[in-house]
Amino acid sequence: MEEAYRKRLRNVKNVLIKVGTSTLTYPSGKLNLNYIERIVRELADLKNQGKEVLLVSSGAIGAGLGKLGFKRRPKTTPEKQAIAAVGQGMLIQVYEKIFSEYGHTVAQLLLTRDDLVNRQRYINARNTLITLLKYGVVPIINENDTVSVDEIEFGDNDNLSALVASLIDVDLLINLSDIDGLYTSNPHTDSEAKLVTYVPEITAEIENLAQSTCGSLGTGGMKAKLQAANIAVCSGVPMVIANGQKPGIIHDIICGERIGTLFLPKEKPMHSRKRWIAFGLTVQGTLTVDSGAKIAVVRDGKSLLPSGINYVEGNFERGETVCIADEDGIVFARGLVNYPSSDLIKIMGLKSSEISKVLRENGVSEVIHRDNLVII
Structure with missing residues (x-):
């Protein structure tokens, strides 16, 4: 070979x-x-x-x-x-x-x-x-x-x-x-x-x-x-x-x-x-997710929802790049986030239907849409 x-x-x-x-x-x-x-x-x-x-x-x-x-x-x-x-x-x-x-x-x-x-x-x-x-x-x-x-x-x-x-x-x-x-x-x-x-x-x-x-x-x-x-x-x-x-x-x-x-x-x-997201951008924070969210993102190709997020690290704004890590701290993906860190802290762990109640505004259901997410 x-x-x-x-x-x-x-x-x-x-x-x-x-x-x-x-x-x-x-x-x-x-x-x-x-x-x-x-x-x-x-x-x-x-x-x-x-x-x-x-x-x-x-x-x-x-x-x-x-x-x-x-x-x-x-x-x-x-x-x-x-x-x-x-x-x-x-x-x-x-x-x-x-x-x-x-x-x-x-x-x-x-x-x-x-x-x-x-x-x-x-x-x-x-x-x-x-x-x-x-x-x-x-x-x-x-x-x-x-x-x-x-x-x-x-x-x-x-x-x-x-x-x-x-x-x-x-x-x-x-x-x-x-x-x-x-x-x-x-x-x-x-x-x-x-x-x-x-x-x-x-x-x-x-x-x-x-x-x-x-x-x-x-x-x-x-x-x-x-x-x-x-x-x-x-x-x-x-x-x-x-x-x-x-x-x-x-x-x-x-x-x-x-x-x-x-x-x-x-x-x-x-x-x-996807290469631009994975390698060209500077990471501004990390989202730690549960095993269910990791399976949905890696195996099923789904977007990342707030319900699967356990911890938010870093100070970032909407549209910036963050890493996604599992519960063992292993980074497995990167993506462009739809919410600033201050809002994510409030809605992590919640169902998408509960976002508007907490933030008092209509937000998107995905924290990171699959089109803006790269498995690394």
């Missing part, structure tokens, strides 16, 4: 490559120009084959650290933003120069979580990317670290790359890191660790394999990469985690070589709007 699917990668028409800070920069924080030139050459070769190419590139803060002489990544948001403002210009200038030497044009897109929370901006971002690809341009995408704050930042470009892959339905997402892929344990501390080359489904057992391997310059780790893989496969996009330091790695992956860890996409991916 693995070999057959890897051979299918030869036929991908468009591919998104994510490269992390630890791969793009030296320990000093300065850009590794030799590596950048090598990765650009590989991407230019894909373009010459007629494939569409997108690049999600970290490195703005790392480049800024080197330029300003900092030895370590700063902790405060204003410092990160200032350093990113310096580094982002350097980074895109390097990419533009090298890509142009191979005859290709690049465009820079800086995104924040806010760009994907707002449905219209989400659609605008999709249209922009699709149009750039139509024009033969290579979009170079990064989180907008110059304005991001805790409430809107992606946290790392692993998630950003998966969200972009989901946004425009790419054929393949390649996540290049400083590790060969997902291991049975941490290879840095366990000599018996074995590489997992093929993941047909992300199970609880697979999630337990993830180990945090953050470096001083990067923000991601295997846990973040597994979260990104989940977004990708639920969107119908296969993903490969591989070691970006190996020459020709992208070419080898697309030629079907048994390299890195391949995550298989789900046979029935989520609809675009």
